[in-house]
Every structure is written in structure tokens, then in C-alpha cells.
Amino acid sequence: xxxxxxxxxxxxxxxxxxxxxxxxxxxxxxxxxxxxxxxxxxxxxxxxxxxxxxxxxxxxxxxxxxxxxxxxxxxxxxxxxxxxxxxxxxxxxxxxxxxxxxxxxxxxxxxxxxx
Amino acid sequence: xxxxxxxxxxxxxxxxxxxxxxxxxxxxxxxxxxxxxxxxxxxxxxxxxxxxxxxxxxxxxxxxxxxxxxxxxxxxxxxxxxxxxxxxxxxxxxxxxxxxxxxxxxxxxxx
Numbered sequence: 153x154x155x156x157x158x159x160x161x162x163x164x165x166x167x168x169x170x171x172x173x174x175x176x177x178x179x180x181x182x183x184x185x186x187x188x189x190x191x192x193x194x195x196x197x198x199x200x201x202x203x204x205x206x207x208x209x210x211x212x213x214x215x216x217x218x219x220x221x222x223x224x225x226x227x228x229x230x231x232x233x234x235x236x237x238x239x240x241x242x243x244x245x246x247x248x249x250x251x252x253x254x255x256x257x258x259x260x261x262x263x264x265x266x267x
Numbered sequence: 268x269x270x271x272x273x274x275x276x277x278x279x280x281x282x283x284x285x286x287x288x289x290x291x292x293x294x295x296x297x298x299x300x301x302x303x304x305x306x307x308x309x310x311x312x313x314x315x316x317x318x319x320x321x322x323x324x325x326x327x328x329x330x331x332x333x334x335x336x337x338x339x340x341x342x343x344x345x346x347x348x349x350x351x352x353x354x355x356x357x358x359x360x361x362x363x364x365x366x367x368x369x370x371x372x373x374x375x376x377x378x
Contacts, residue, residue: 155310192371194356
């Protein structure tokens with residue numbers, strides 16, 4: 153079974169530029185998560201989708217971050233414009249609604265550096 | 268609000284030493300508790316989990332027991348190996364939708 157795929161793996165941009173990340177979850181997983189992991193901290197949930205609907209986006213900075221999951225499969229996370237404090241690893245995870253404990257399966261992450 | 272507190276790292280041990288990484292939590296309701304591990308250069312992966320009080324999760328020689336009375340979920344292993352060097356994250360998930368992670372504890376195991 154293929155795992156969660158993310159691209160790109162690394163991205164370096166200047167502040168005020170835009171950037172987009174892509175995630176393809178495990179096949180059949182209805183729930184998809186985007187996390188931000190700042191160096192030395194645990195992952196922080198940005199947004200959670202179930203199929204193509206948003207379940208929780210309470211910690212997403214909506215003035216600059218947006219995410220979509222068209223067709224309920226893959227997803228993109230965009231930052232526009234980027235700030236220095238957005239430097240972090242962006243993790244995508246997915247889980248199956250048939251798993252009552254909601255175990256999440258993580259992708260390798262995208263490391264973003266904002267200069 | 269809900270939160271997870273882990274012992275600060277790094278933790279440095281010699282091979283075959285006993286490992287404990289402390290984790291305590293604050294949550295409304297009855298959360299599920301998890302330990303995730305991040306090996307160098309790899310993504311986070313589930314190590315073990317427990318869904319109710321007094322449950323013991325175990326995997327790869329690691330164990331953790333869900334202690335409701337002390338709101339703890341400490342990770343233990345009787346004899347660590349160099350290959351256990353990684354960052355360990357304690358996490359909880361309540362009846363709501365959000366999973367909350369601790370800050371992580373880095374473990375170095377010396378040969």
C-alpha cells in the first residue's frame with residue numbers, strides 16, 4: 153500500500169512570495185490533515201478535511217493560508233504572501249474513518265524556508 | 268484547553284539502558300493517547316496507542332500505560348538500541364476532531 157505522498161520535499165522562497173504544497177493521501181482515506189511543525193515543536197494542526205469538506209480550520213491563518221481538497225482526494229496548501237515565521241515543515245497526514253482510534257499516517261513533509 | 272507535556276530532551280543513553288520518557292496530559296473527556304516516532308530523515312509514524320484507562324499500548328519493545336488517575340502516558344523500553352535514536356511525540360485525541368501533540372523528546376542512544 154502506498155503511503156502519503158507530498159511534494160515538493162524542500163522549498164526556499166523570499167518573504168512576500170507565494171508557495172503551494174501538494175499532498176496525496178493513502179487510497180481510501182477520507183480524512184486529510186495539514187500540520188505545521190516549527191523546529192523544536194510538535195506538529196500543530198492547520199486544517200482537517202473529511203472528504204472534500206472542512207472539519208476544523210480554527211488554527212489556519214486565513215489571511216495568508218488557504219487549502220483545498222477538490223474531489224475529496226488530493227489536497228493543496230497555499231501560503232500567500234509568506235512571512236519569515238512561516239519557515240517550518242508542513243506535514244500532511246491521512247486516516248480512515250473505519251479506524252475508530254483515528255490513527256494518522258504521515259507523509260515525509262515539505263521543509264519551507266522563507267528568507 | 269487540551270494539552271500535552273513531555274519531558275524535555277535530548278535524552279542520551281547507552282545501548283541496553285532502560286528508557287522512560289514522561290508524558291502528562293490535560294483533557295476534557297476521555298482522550299485516546301498515542302506515541303508517534305520520527306526517525307532521522309523519515310516522517311512521523313505511530314508507535315503505539317491506548318484508547319481507555321488502564322490500557323497498555325506496546326510495539327517494538329516499547330510500552331505505555333494509560334493512567335487516568337495521574338493523567339500520564341509514559342513511554343518505556345527495557346533495553347534501548349542505537350536504532351531507537353529518534354524524536355518521540357506524545358499526542359492525544361479527544362472526542363473532538365483535533366489531535367494535539369507534545370513538543371517531542373529527542374533520544375540519542377550510544378553504542
